[in-house]
Amino acid sequence: MKIAFIGAGSMAEALISGIITQKLVSGNNIWVTNKCNQEKLYELQHSYGVNISYDIKDILSHVNIVCLAMKPKDVGEAIQSIQAYLRQDMLIVSVLAGVSITSIEEMVGTNLAIVRAMPNTSATIGKSASALAMNSNVNNLQSQAVKGMFETVGLATIVKEEDLDAVTGLSGSGPAYIYYLVEAMEKSAVEMGLEKEVAKKFIIQTLMGAAEMLERSPKESAQLRKEVTSPGGTTEAGLKVLEAHAVQEAFVECIKAATEQSRKLGEIFANNMKV
Ligand SMILES: NC(=O)C1=CN([C@@H]2O[C@H](COP(=O)(O)OP(=O)(O)OC[C@H]3O[C@@H](n4cnc5c(N)ncnc54)[C@H](OP(=O)(O)O)[C@@H]3O)[C@@H](O)[C@H]2O)C=CC1
Numbered sequence: 001m002k003i004a005f006i007g008a009g010s011m012a013e014a015l016i017s018g019i020i021t022q023k024l025v026s027g028n029n030i031w032v033t034n035k036c037n038q039e040k041l042y043e044l045q046h047s048y049g050v051n052i053s054y055d056i057k058d059i060l061s062h063v064n065i066v067c068l069a070m071k072p073k074d075v076g077e078a079i080q081s082i083q084a085y086l087r088q089d090m091l092i093v094s095v096l097a098g099v100s101i102t103s104i105e106e107m108v109g110t111n112l113a114i115v116r117a118m119p120n121t122s123a124t125i126g127k128s129a130s131a132l133a134m135n136s137n138v139n140n141l142q143s144q145a146v147k148g149m150f151e152t153v154g155l156a157t158i159v160k161e162e163d164l165d166a167v168t169g170l171s172g173s174g175p176a177y178i179y180y181l182v183e184a185m186e187k188s189a190v191e192m193g194l195e196k197e198v199a200k201k202f203i204i205q206t207l208m209g210a211a212e213m214l215e216r217s218p219k220e221s222a223q224l225r226k227e228v229t230s231p232g233g234t235t236e237a238g239l240k241v242l243e244a245h246a247v248q249e250a251f252v253e254c255i256k257a258a259t260e261q262s263r264k265l266g267e268i269f270a271n272n273m274k275v
């Protein structure tokens, strides 16, 4: 497997780091390019031993998987730059939020195998939750290869393309919601006089413990919450404040808004392509 990353930002680095750490392929089988941030390419070369270049023709001559990892607004220009060097045996993997397989097919202009994936940045440490949807040109070998690639960076599940907006709102953006919560926990800990580093250890262990309880226990999340909450106790006092601020409803709205934005991005994108 030889992979080119077109785009070298947070998501590309998370995948590169995961793939190399899990030893799916070594750095010399990965080629990376970006728009103009040469410094970032040197950093990636130094950290992961990947090949870096702005010579698209040369990059694509080495690979059988091309991973599109730029922002949706940049994909038109990026595809234009690679189009002439795409081959029929190549598999295109897009991690772009919102952009449909049909839009990519139209931009690429040939009958290529295309996978639309939604991983998250926890791929860096092999803990991504990735969803994959494929067009009918993806053969069994390619499907297994790409599933294997995403499995090296965490959990990978094949879904219907129509589910990808919801997956994006839930687990693509999901790490940010957790970090947002942790920011609040850190802030409150410091305000209550705990040392930041000590508080961080407690927060991390609390998150990992709760995540593992959710995974291992047969009980529903609401039941696990109830078991922490003694009548008249501390948790009840804390949760009352969350309820007064409708925090659970806010989280529901948050995930729905992110899902809707994924859908909208795809729609805007498809409409722009028509004009
Ligand atoms: N970050 C996340 O948590 C997740 C992101 N995604 C998706 O991944 C994609 C990338 O996101 P993210 O990594 O956060 O974005 P970043 O802004 O971190 O990186 C974008 C990269 O694209 C490069 N780029 C822009 N235009 C071109 C071009 N014409 N040719 C080649 N490279 C180009 C940029 O290069 P330069 O720096 O030189 O401008 C940069 O390396 C998005 O589409 C997003 O929806 C999916 C799941 C999770």
Ligand SMILES: O=C(O)[C@@H]1CCC=N1
Pocket (backbone or CB within 6 Å): 097, 168, 172, 173
């Ligand atoms: O915020 C974004 O658009 C990307 C997609 C999922 C996570 N980050």
